[in-house]
Amino acid sequence: MDVEFLELTETSARLVIKGLTPAQVNALRRTMISDVPKMAIHFVDFYHGPSKEGKESTSAFFDEIVSHRLGLVPIPTDLSLFSRVDECSCDGEGCPNCSITYSLNKSGPAVVYSGDLEPAGHGGYKVKDSLIPLTKLKEDQSITVVAKAILGSGKEHAKWQAVIAAGYKFKSVLEVNGSLCNQCEDCIKACPRNIMAMSGKTPLITHLEECTACRSCADACTKKALKILLDPSEVIFKFETDGALHPKDVLEKALDLLEGGFKDIEEQVDTL
Ligand code: SF4
Ligand code: SF4
Ligand SMILES: [Zn+2]
Known part of the structure; x- marks a missing residue:
């Protein structure tokens, strides 16, 4: 197996994975979505007495709606500590x-x-995305809340889902029949991603990882000289996080979980 990152930011990753079967890549994707744990707010206490300025403890939304919004705030997660x-x-x-x-x-x-969420005793866990609106307060209103975040996984609730938009596509393979091609370049003009060029007398895809396999190039070829095929042994895998976890941590945890699951089976088989 061979992995190469095409793009890696604090919240997104795009990588090429070679040498896995589609079933193995899909197992990785599903583990990332449903099994990799992350922190999310799960317990919320609202204080309903008057605030110290004598303002009423209420806001524009019902407490349940504020709680729901709190649950969706990305909470920085250190999987090695919690x-x-x-x-x-x-x-x-x-x-x-x-x-x-x-x-x-x-x-x-x-x-x-x-x-406005202040971590108690965990100074490093101030939420990174500080501009998510939770509710509005009028002149005579105030809010006092204590909220507790715990680890959970996407299969329990979407608020604990570690990744968003995890998906993959197979590498495209361009096949040109040189005896039919008349170098008209219609295929190049038809490509919506602008990723084709002539190499001598043959059209080619210059940025394979950008190809969506839409086949507009093949459809534009009146000579039927060009085919787009897919190579399932090489996939371009893409996913995002909400900032709670670094994409590399998600990937490593998903691989650990997959390995751990199979080790469990192996140990049980050994005892038979
Ligand atoms: S459209 Fe067909 S014939 Fe024209 S350059 Fe492309 S492959 Fe060749
Ligand atoms: S399949 Fe679509 S994106 Fe890929 S090279 Fe052909 S026209 Fe461009
Ligand atoms: Zn504990």
Whole structure:
């Protein structure tokens, strides 16, 4: 197996994977979507008494809607530090090894943003995307919330899904029949991605990873000299994260989980 990153940012990755079967690549994709854990807010307490300025503790939205929005805020996740709350030594009570507590205190008039969430005792876990609007407060309104984030996975709830838009395509292979091609270049003009050129007397795809296999080039060839085929042994894999995890961490965790799953089976087979 061979992996080459075409693009790697804090929230997205595009890579070429060679030597895996489509089933193996799909297993990787599905593990990233449903099994890789990440932090998300799961418990929210609203304080309903008057604020210290004497303002009413209420906002433009019902508490349930604010809670839902809090659940979708990307929470920075360090998979090497946190354990799942149901596997933690605190027996599910919630402790610094399995949860991050945030407080939110704001008085109106104001828009309450994700950046108003203050991590308690976990200074490094301030949310990175600070401009997600949560609710609005009028002059006489305020909000006081304590929220707790824990690890979960996409198969439990979409708020814990580590990746967004994870997908792959097979590498395109351009086949030109030299005895039929008259070098008219119609195929080159028809390519919507502008990624074709002549190489001597033969058209070729200059940026294969950009090809969408739309076959506009083949359709434009009246001589039927050109075919677009797909090579399933080489895939271009693309995914994004919401910023809670670095794409490389997601990939490594997914590979660990896949390996761990098969090791479990191997150990059980060994005991038979
Ligand atoms: S459209 Fe067909 S004939 Fe014309 S250059 Fe392309 S492959 Fe050759
Ligand atoms: S299949 Fe589509 S994107 Fe790929 S080279 Fe042909 S026209 Fe361009
Ligand atoms: Zn714990």
